Amino acid sequence: MNGDDAAARRPANLLTRQQDWLEHYRPQVRITEQGRLVSVGDGIAWVSGLPTAAIDDVLLFADGSRGLVFDLNQELIGAILLQATDALTAGTRVHLSPTPLSIPVGDALLGRVIDPLGNPLDGEGFPDSSRWQRLEHRSPAIVERDFVHRPLYTGIKVIDTLIPVGHGQRQLLIGDEGLGRSALALDTVINQRGQQTLCVYVLIGQKRSTVVDTINLLRDHGALEYTTVVVAEASALPGLQHLAPFAGCAIAECWMRTGHHTLVIYDDLSTHAKTYRELSLLLRRPPGREAYPGDIFSVHARLLERATCLEPALGGGSMTALPIVETRLGEIAAYIPTNLISITDGQIYLDAELFAGGFRPAIDIGKSVSRIGGRAQHASIKQEAGRMKLDYLQFLELELFTRFGARLEASMEKSIRRGRVLREILKQERLSPVSIEFQLAWMLAFNDGLLDDLPPAGVASILQQLERRTAESGLTLDDGRERWSSAVGSWLKTEDGTAP
Structure with a gap:
């Protein structure tokens, strides 16, 4: 419809609305409340009058400003301003809005x-x-x-x-x-x-x-x-x-x-x-x-x-x-x-x-x-995450002993090496989210001991390789652990057939 047709229809629409209003009009006593703005400042307005005002009622000011009833006293209403014009001054008339915020x-x-x-x-x-x-x-x-x-x-x-x-x-x-x-x-x-x-x-x-x-x-x-x-x-x-x-x-x-x-x-x-x-x-x-x-x-x-x-x-x-x-x-x-x-x-x-x-x-x-x-x-993620958090916290405690030059058993030294690898794995730059399938892949590699002998400095390159191979494989979380473990093991094999 072009502009001329729209202009021609406006009087007809207005007449229809007026007829609809007259049809539903019922004569009755209508009471409206009017209040006055007493003071305004720092985003707060104090209003007198409006005896039926309740908390969270919307206030309409005559200058076009809006407020929200936030506090009720015996004599005054405290309101927070939502919109304020430069013309809002003491004495401005205030009405209650019929619709909630x-x-x-x-x-x-x-x-x-x-x-x-x-x-x-x-x-x-x-x-x-x-x-x-x-x-x-x-x-x-x-x-x-x-x-x-x-x-x-x-x-x-x-x-x-x-x-x-x-x-x-x-x-x-x-x-x-x-x-x-x-x-x-x-x-x-x-x-x-x-x-x-x-x-x-x-x-x-x-x-x-x-x-x-x-x-x-x-x-x-x-x-x-x-x-x-x-x-x-x-x-x-x-x-x-x-x-x-x-x-x-x-x-x-x-x-x-x-x-x-x-x-x-x-x-x-x-x-x-x-x-x-x-x-x-x-x-x-x-x-x-x-x-x-x-x-x-x-x-x-x-x-x-x-x-x-x-x-x-x-x-x-x-x-x-x-x-x-x-x-x-x-x-x-x-x-x-x-x-x-x-x-x-x-x-x-x-x-x-x-x-x-x-x-x-x-x-x-x-x-x-x-x-x-x-x-x-997911069951696969939960199974691999298992005791990882507890093991990592235990590693942090064990690492404290290395600062004092204490002699550790072979099992403790292995736990510390694994913990340092895990710490490098958990590092991540911002704005670089990874897929949940890749997360399952690195957890399998870590839990299966494929990264135990890896120096911390080499973790980043191995993770990049693992992420790329995971994306290319098309494996999902619902594929069994055996299939995942076999795939991850093959991805991380070097030319001589050993883990990195």
């Missing part, structure tokens, strides 16, 4: 960069979505949940083998700043290519340069096509920074309810907790430990409990959450980290000493744990 959801958001209200930040138009989802929603009931039974592969050797993650799990990424927490999350998102997993990456209070680098990295690796990026950068209103993780959760939750597997990254919840503390103090709420409000635990629990695996009757979808939290000087027992550790199903801890020593990713296996991911591991 929602965000557009659905496949139209794939590849898009939006703010927590659904507004586009990528220069494209508003997402063409017919579905809207409330930011606040109850978590699935116990009877709606299923056991975690499907692995989520990150492409990172040390995680997929020793600290596995399953679809529907909540796994915390914890460590000091600059140790690669976000790099692990980005590697995981990139590795979901072709895995039928939709991703949501939430950036909370990050610098604009960090936001741009993250988006460009996802685009360069082809991950943006199955990812939605929700951004509330450092210059955004505190209210938007507070709502950012809930917006990302709502987007992923919609896909989960339609039977998809989803992954949502919260980068990071330390900044989110500080923002919530700032808003609470501005609203004159009583401070608790470290000046955080007493309900900070319930805020994060309300968010993370929505990540789960639904039972088949509800579509069998899942939402996996990887929240990121920052520690100071490795203090894992700080307030916010301990809160999140108690909410999640395990944590991946990054250590500064390992990072300085050149072990990347700098994951401390002793302090990292996955409480339910092992149940989702």
Whole structure:
């Protein structure tokens, strides 16, 4: 239909809508409330009037600004601003919105960069979505949940083998700043290519340069096509920074309810907790430990409990959450980290000493744990991983004795040699995820003793050869151990018929 036809149809459409309105009109007493803005500043608005206002109601200001009811007093309403214009001043009229705070959801958001209200930040138009989802929603009931039974592969050797993650799990990424927490999350998102997993990456209070680098990295690796990026950068209103993780959760939750597997990254919840503390103090709420409000635990629990695996009757979808939290000087027992550790199903801890020593990713296996991911591991991977974590921790203890020049038995020297080889195997550069079939191949080679006499310096070249041969073989995890072991042994044979 051309422009002239569209213009000709507008009066007819308007007349139809008016007739429909008249047909359904019912005379009745209508009461509307009107409030007044008392004061505004630092992202907080104090409003008088509106006696029926409730927590999480949306406020519409006469100048076009929007707010969210966050605190109720006897005389005033405390609201956080979601949109603010320069014309917002004391005395501005305020009304309650008839609709709750929602965000557009659905496949139209794939590849898009939006703010927590659904507004586009990528220069494209508003997402063409017919579905809207409330930011606040109850978590699935116990009877709606299923056991975690499907692995989520990150492409990172040390995680997929020793600290596995399953679809529907909540796994915390914890460590000091600059140790690669976000790099692990980005590697995981990139590795979901072709895995039928939709991703949501939430950036909370990050610098604009960090936001741009993250988006460009996802685009360069082809991950943006199955990812939605929700951004509330450092210059955004505190209210938007507070709502950012809930917006990302709502987007992923919609896909989960339609039977998809989803992954949502919260980068990071330390900044989110500080923002919530700032808003609470501005609203004159009583401070608790470290000046955080007493309900900070319930805020994060309300968010993370929505990540789960639904039972088949509800579509069998899942939402996996990887929240990121920052520690100071490795203090894992700080307030916010301990809160999140108690909410999640395990944590991946990054250590500064390992990072300085050149072990990347700098994951401390002793302090990292996955409480339910092992149940989702493929039987072949679980069998080979077996006691590998325990053996590696024992190697780290034995290695301490070598620093004092202590004499060791032959069996201990062999354990130390194997441990050093394993440590070299577990090293991995960022943005280089590997297939799960290759991970099974190197575990078989290690467990069968094919790498025992290999010097640590020669591990990298052998792994490259093994990865190439694994990709060419077409073997899958369901092929028996005997077939895999025979293939790996033949791949690693040298010209004289011996292992390298």
